[in-house]
Amino acid sequence: MQVYGLVGNPVGHSLSPPMHEAAYEELGVDARYVTFEPEPSALADAISGADALGIAGLNVTIPFKQDVLELVDPDPLAERIGAVNTVVFDDGAEDSTPKEDSTPKGYNTDAAGVTRAFERHGVELDGGDAVVVGAGGAGRAAAFALADAGASVHIANRTAEKAEELAGVVPGATGGGLDSLDRIRDASVLVNATSVGMEAPDETPVPAEYLHGDLAVLDAVYTPIETRLLREAADAGAVTIDGAWMLLLQGVEAFELWTGLDAPVEVMNDALRDHLTA
Ligand code: ATR
Numbered sequence: 001m002q003v004y005g006l007v008g009n010p011v012g013h014s015l016s017p018p019m020h021e022a023a024y025e026e027l028g029v030d031a032r033y034v035t036f037e038p039e040p041s042a043l044a045d046a047i048s049g050a051d052a053l054g055i056a057g058l059n060v061t062i063p064f065k066q067d068v069l070e071l072v073d074p075d076p077l078a079e080r081i082g083a084v085n086t087v088v089f090d091d092g093a094e095d096s097t098p099k100e101d102s103t104p105k106g107y108n109t110d111a112a113g114v115t116r117a118f119e120r121h122g123v124e125l126d127g128g129d130a131v132v133v134g135a136g137g138a139g140r141a142a143a144f145a146l147a148d149a150g151a152s153v154h155i156a157n158r159t160a161e162k163a164e165e166l167a168g169v170v171p172g173a174t175g176g177g178l179d180s181l182d183r184i185r186d187a188s189v190l191v192n193a194t195s196v197g198m199e200a201p202d203e204t205p206v207p208a209e210y211l212h213g214d215l216a217v218l219d220a221v222y223t224p225i226e227t228r229l230l231r232e233a234a235d236a237g238a239v240t241i242d243g244a245w246m247l248l249l250q251g252v253e254a255f256e257l258w259t260g261l262d263a264p265v266e267v268m269n270d271a272l273r274d275h276l277t278a
Helices: 016-027 040-053 067-071 076-081 109-120 137-148 160-167 178-186 228-235 243-259 265-277
Strands: 002-007 031-036 057-060 086-088 105-107 129-133 152-156 174-176 189-192 216-219 239-241
Touching (some): 002 040, 016 265, 040 067, 086 243, 105 243, 129 137, 137 152, 137 160, 152 160, 216 243, 228 239
Parallel strands (some): 129 152, 129 189, 189 216, 216 239
């Protein structure tokens, strides 16, 4: 049996176990997905302990996504984003490399979660104009993902300096404060990568007057599943994509990295949405 898991603190609310275990069941993969909550100071021990125990793969979440970068061999995208959310351990079974020499590989599947969510809704990113609100971990992943997919990216953040700093490393991007949100009027794609609206159905990061019918809006927030931003975007005639899509599709990408199988996306989506509304 293979063991996969999630390392974070806290992880009690995680929807990843039912989502991944539904996929194992569907495809007959002999595996379990469990959550681990190490003390923040124990991350390095947790990663080397997982490796020693033969754990096959880990997702990594708050507050460890940045710190884990130093403990793995990150792929170029994870390195550019500056965060790893998926670790693949080499079990050493099929080569002669001594186990001690095999550093776990690190990936950032949040970026693929963003692009796959738009693709899945028929939204063309190449040549589009995108606005990303937020410049934290989710904002960084979204900005790189959209730029790599061929969109021109503007990052708007409460702390303007953080947006400007991020824009300096994302190809072709610009950055500014929340006063630059009026760029949405001419945009084709909008991502909310802030926590605004989380557990707060009356809050939105974006004034409704900027929303319009030629826009596709992805909200990374998934509690509630229908945020005020998505409600107002739908009212304006925009394509709306809720945060469960991003959660699902980063998980799909991780599943595929770990198992080499095509993920049963619909089964994982059903499991996730069952647990979101439970
Ligand atoms: P995550 O990893 O989920 O992106 P984070 O790194 O803590 O979390 O980033 C949170 C983002 O939400 C930041 O862009 C933050 O803006 P600041 O950089 O100015 O802190 C943004 N954010 C949080 N609360 C906000 C609020 N009330 N209004 C606007 N932006 C907010």
